[in-house]
Amino acid sequence: MSTSGIEELEAIFEGAIEERSFERALALVMRELDSPRGLIGQLDEFGELMVMYEIVGGVARAPAELGLLGFEASEWQGAWGEALREQRVALNNRPQTAGPARFHCQRELAAPMRFNGATVGLLYVADSPREYTREAQHSIAVLARNLAAVLAYTLTQKRFQRQLSAAEEMATAAAEGERFFMMSRDPMVITDAGVRRANAAFTSLLGLLPQEVRGKSLADLTHPKDRDMLERELHQMRTEPNREHPPVAVEMLTKDGEHRRVEWVGAATEEGRIYAVGRDITALSWAMEDLAITNAELQRLHAEARAEEQLAGRLIAHVRKQGCLDSPGIQYVASPLGFFNGDATLAASTPDGELRWLLGDFTGHGLAAAIGTVPLAGAFHMCCRENVPFARMISVINDMLKGLLPPGLFCAAGFLSLSPASDELQVWNCGLPPILLRRCADTAVQGFQSQSLPLGLMASDELGIAPTRVSVQHGDDVFLFSDGLTEATNADGQLFGVDRVQGTLQQRHAPGEGFGALMRTLAEFRGGAQVKDDLSVVCVTIGQTRTSSRGAAAAARAEDRRTSQGSARSAESSQR
Amino acid sequence: MALETVRQSDTCTVIKVVGRFDFSCHASFREAYTGAPSGSEFVVDMGEASYMDSAALGMLLLLREHVQQQGGRVSITNCRGQTYDVLQIANFHRLFKIAQ
Numbered sequence: 001m002s003t004s005g006i007e008e009l010e011a012i013f014e015g016a017i018e019e020r021s022f023e024r025a026l027a028l029v030m031r032e033l034d035s036p037r038g039l040i041g042q043l044d045e046f047g048e049l050m051v052m053y054e055i056v057g058g059v060a061r062a063p064a065e066l067g068l069l070g071f072e073a074s075e076w077q078g079a080w081g082e083a084l085r086e087q088r089v090a091l092n093n094r095p096q097t098a099g100p101a102r103f104h105c106q107r108e109l110a111a112p113m114r115f116n117g118a119t120v121g122l123l124y125v126a127d128s129p130r131e132y133t134r135e136a137q138h139s140i141a142v143l144a145r146n147l148a149a150v151l152a153y154t155l156t157q158k159r160f161q162r163q164l165s166a167a168e169e170m171a172t173a174a175a176e177g178e179r180f181f182m183m184s185r186d187p188m189v190i191t192d193a194g195v196r197r198a199n200a201a202f203t204s205l206l207g208l209l210p211q212e213v214r215g216k217s218l219a220d221l222t223h224p225k226d227r228d229m230l231e232r233e234l235h236q237m238r239t240e241p242n243r244e245h246p247p248v249a250v251e252m253l254t255k256d257g258e259h260r261r262v263e264w265v266g267a268a269t270e271e272g273r274i275y276a277v278g279r280d281i282t283a284l285s286w287a288m289e290d291l292a293i294t295n296a297e298l299q300r301l302h303a304e305a306r307a308e309e310q311l312a313g314r315l316i317a318h319v320r321k322q323g324c325l326d327s328p329g330i331q332y333v334a335s336p337l338g339f340f341n342g343d344a345t346l347a348a349s350t351p352d353g354e355l356r357w358l359l360g361d362f363t364g365h366g367l368a369a370a371i372g373t374v375p376l377a378g379a380f381h382m383c384c385r386e387n388v389p390f391a392r393m394i395s396v397i398n399d400m401l402k403g404l405l406p407p408g409l410f411c412a413a414g415f416l417s418l419s420p421a422s423d424e425l426q427v428w429n430c431g432l433p434p435i436l437l438r439r440c441a442d443t444a445v446q447g448f449q450s451q452s453l454p455l456g457l458m459a460s461d462e463l464g465i466a467p468t469r470v471s472v473q474h475g476d477d478v479f480l481f482s483d484g485l486t487e488a489t490n491a492d493g494q495l496f497g498v499d500r501v502q503g504t505l506q507q508r509h510a511p512g513e514g515f516g517a518l519m520r521t522l523a524e525f526r527g528g529a530q531v532k533d534d535l536s537v538v539c540v541t542i543g544q545t546r547t548s549s550r551g552a553a554a555a556a557r558a559e560d561r562r563t564s565q566g567s568a569r570s571a572e573s574s575q576r
Numbered sequence: 577m578a579l580e581t582v583r584q585s586d587t588c589t590v591i592k593v594v595g596r597f598d599f600s601c602h603a604s605f606r607e608a609y610t611g612a613p614s615g616s617e618f619v620v621d622m623g624e625a626s627y628m629d630s631a632a633l634g635m636l637l638l639l640r641e642h643v644q645q646q647g648g649r650v651s652i653t654n655c656r657g658q659t660y661d662v663l664q665i666a667n668f669h670r671l672f673k674i675a676q
Contacts, residue, residue, distance in 0.1 A: 361630070363630040363631060363633065363634040364599075364630075364631065364634065365599070365631075407637055407638055407641045408634040408635065408637045408638040408641075409634060410630075410633070410634065410637070412630065412665075412666065430667070431665060431666045431667070432665070433665060449665070450664075450665040450666065450667060451667070452667055453666065453667045453668070453670055453671065454633075454666055454667075457637070457671070458670070458671075483629075483630070483665075487629075495658070
């Protein structure tokens with residue numbers, strides 16, 4: 001290397017090291033060795049070559065543009081690879097056959113940059129128009145040695161800078177963490193066997209001074225009943241360090257002996273140091289306790305209401321169950337007993353052997369509607385027992401309900417009475433859908449429309465109660481139903497309607513089978529639609545009924561009288 | 577269900593029922609007639625009611641009672657289809673002036 005070259009190089013590195021020094025030094029080396037291509041690479045801490053500066057054809061490229069980062073030693077090819085591996089200057093005047101694509105060149109020369117026995121980088125030139133000589137090799141070795149010291153210094157400097165800023169960052173983070181630690185309104189504590197540090201929220205929660213807390217174990221600060229549990233949880237945290245554990249709530253003791261309920265979340269380090277953050281849930285637990293008490297009270301009241309409801313349900317069920325609804329010749333569906341409902345289906349026989357049915361449908365829902373069924377059933381059964389004539393019974397019941405029901409409440413009802421000889425039916429419909437009589441002989445269906453206001457609205461003497469009389473024969477069926485049947489809906493919201501009922505009954509059935517057919521048609525019509533609970537249907541098959549024993553005896557007496565009077569009428573059917 | 581109340585004059589109030597006339601109307605129906613001047617005539621317009629049940633009949637009875645105490649009258653107009661049938665079955669023409 002020429003003297004001027006050395007001087008120039010020394011001038012470059014004189015005084016403060018500046019960034020462009022390497023680039024200028026590289027340019028000088030390339031000029032010295034007559035090479036159009038050159039680079040300075042540094043070895044990073046993992047021994048990989050990172051290009052710091054590269055000049056190709058007089059154009060310097062900033063390191064950021066260079067893609068040649070992270071080549072491992074095994075991938076280094078040609079003279080520069082050899083120089084780094086073997087720690088000597090390498091000459092290569094043959095064309096390269098392999099290697100990183102962007103380093104194809106005719107001739108190359110590379111020297112490791114060594115400082116204090118360590119390789120810190122690589123100085124590399126290539127593509128001189130002449131072959132590289134031993135002199136060139138010597139020159140690059142000198143230059144590499146000179147640059148090595150500077151590079152080592154620069155690298156040290158940079159490493160130091162990096163460490164310094166990392167340390168600063170950590171210090172800042174620590175200071176910020178400390179600030180949060182002390183500012184936090186949630187208690188925080190760092191503890192080994194005893195408390196190492198606790199924040200202001202922790203000490204003030206317990207009414208203690210920092211020095212009073214330090215060194216104490218968390219268990220010491222906890223209510224005795226929770227100590228074992230807390231110790232177990234802390235042990236668990238230490239057994240499985242470096243992960244968050246589910247919260248644990250304990251009673252802590254304040255200096256004044258008060259209890260504070262604190263929920264802790266913590267994690268332990270490998271060394272068994274626990275970092276925990278708490279939350280004072282004292283007020284919350286009081287609120288929860290209050291809520292639990294209120295809840296218990298509500299449940300108690302609910303249970304009481306249920307019990308009363310059941311009692312009332314049983315009472316109403318009892319009233320409804322009297323009579324002879326379950327006798328032969330009668331089929332019915334009624335809303336479930338014990339369930340509050342405004343429908344009542346009743347049947348009873350009179351001492352004279354007359355059979356009577358009543359289907360009542362009170363307005364409204366639930367208990368308010370169901371309550372009306374009690375006096376209704378009571379009056380019905382009493383009138384039947386006392387042989388009160390049919391029309392008179394209806395008047396009595398109507399006036400009784402009128403006096404009893406508040407405005408707006410009433411009872412749509414249908415009454416039937418079958419003569420002891422089962423040959424005459426009396427019908428009174430006040431507010432129900434038509435009562436239907438299906439003739440066995442020709443399947444014709446006759447309807448008895450509502451002919452009066454519902455029960456409980458107008459005094460009986462204004463109503464003019466006069467039941468319709470119709471003669472019936474064995475095998476005829478009478479259907480009595482509430483609007484729960486005609487207003488049953490399907491999934492499309494269509495009503496079942498009277499026409500469907502009549503249509504079903506007009507089909508060919510044996511006596512008594514129309515009821516089952518009607519129920520099947522209804523179930524089919526409803527499909528998946530929700531079933532309402534207010535469906536009541538009663539079907540009486542003439543000639544299949546039987547009065548109660550007392551009624552039967554009376555009927556027999558009546559029969560005796562008729563027979564003795566020479567009547568040709570037979571009453572056999574009434575007591576089959 | 578919706579109710580529209582129109583005060584036609586100082587002495588006549590029209591309550592128009594739209595949609596289903598059932599228990600859900602209870603409060604609003606009551607509101608529609610309380611506060612009317614005494615001696616008022618009430619018209620319940622059923623023209624746009626699609627359905628009524630026995631709870632609705634009960635509400636009509638309460639209206640009737642209220643109006644009678646005040647010395648007024650109630651009529652029910654534009655009844656058709658199911659609503660007419662329900663009023664018919666209950667024989668409410670004995671209590672109200674009912675027009676189809």
